[in-house]
Amino acid sequence: MLHLINKITPAGLKKRVNVFLHQGDKYFCPFCHYSSKNLAPIGLDIPVNREKQIIGGGRRLGGCYQCGSTDRERLIYAYLKEKLLLFDADKNKSILHIAPEKQLSRVLLNFNFRQYICGDLFTPGYSYPPHVQNMNVLDIPYPDDTFDLVLCNHVLEHVPPDLEAMQELRRVLKKEGQAILQVPISKNTAKTFEDFSISDPQQREIIFGQKDHIRIYGQDYPQRLEQAGFKVARLNLFNEFSRYGINPDEDLFIGTK
Template sequence: MKKLVKWALNHLPRPLLQRIAGWVVPVLGLAYRGRGGVECPVCGSKYRKFLPYGYVRTRPNALCPHCLSLERHRLLWLYLARETDLLQKFPRTLHIAPEVCILRHLKPHFAGHPGQYITADLESPLADLHFDVQQIPLADNSVDVVLCNHLLEHVADDRRALRELHRILRPGGWGIVLSPVDRDYEHTYEDDTITDPDQRTRIFGQYDHRRIYGADYPDRLREAGFEVADIDYAASLTEAERTLYALPADHIYMVYKVG
């Protein structure tokens, strides 16, 4: 199973993966059905364990076969559900590179409020709008909430993208902007001269990554004008919850635009 998942991630185009994952992965997950192991907080499904996942280093117990949530998605969902009012209200929300498992909840939630939930991606067939996050075709101060996760490590000019996110967010608005962060790095490492996909995979961990964010990631968010809250949310949960939901030690990065 590990070899099959790794091969698919590294050889199939992402739009194709997005189209077929919804029916292929649940079929693979039939072998993992059972109770007493893990539970997905996003969809409520229970398994003996989750599927493995990873482009280079395959992580065991990572992918929910039912809703396709990964560790970071489950942590994000718990935060959104427990710590924000997004699921009680209907703020104008821009969801960039929408995670399928979370989109499946937010789209029905906003169904009675047309135009309040907008999904966007450069090429995903699941998104409403298609654009480069370095040049967002939305007006200044036009959205209340921005969700943009695990995208900036792919973008050529991430500082420009962050300035665009700040521009479109209204004063008083908030967002969650997550990226893979390696705190063993004091400073973000990037080298645009590395263009070979195999070399990028070896150095950055994935063929389409451009940088490894370090402990200075919150500072990069602040450079764009945001106020930032760096939240070690997993640490606030019980050990039993972290094990049951198979959660990562990732932080939640909340950004705010002050008027």
């Protein structure tokens, strides 16, 4: 027994303690089935994120103490499972997942859909799971009208020509398909702010809330998607799925052709 205890790292021990201390019945994680009385703090505490009331970003209570899933990850899962009924239908679906979230990707991968493609623009110094391929969202290597479902969450704020990325995502989406296109979005800003002349990572963190962000999306985000050719539905699922620990202010942006 002592031998086993010695193998537990300080981080592992802290996690076990937190899982024990925070168990309860207010929140339920659909990925690991952990029930808790509160959520773990996640995100960056940068002044601009507070000033602009960034939804889907910034420091907040939104993590699962057991598996580490985030509020925005569980929001997407709630839509896919409960609204789109993705896991009740047949598996003959083709899915593209850009910059896949860990827990959501695991569920989709294990369901064995006909085609589940994960892509991310590989960055030196990072390791990627074997099922993720090096892919630029500006040049997706698949034909027009390939995918029934496209997931691209918290990617576009990193891409200078975001309109081109949106158009590329729309190109590979089937005519009857859906694209979930989430970004961190300011609750109190009407117009998206971007400045490509700011290239220093420290300055970007101060101005945009994260070192690799190049814009702060405003409430005009749906219009930007429409400019790329999408029809856009904006949904809020908090009242139905608050127990999943999702952000009450975070809307889903669903794009169709």
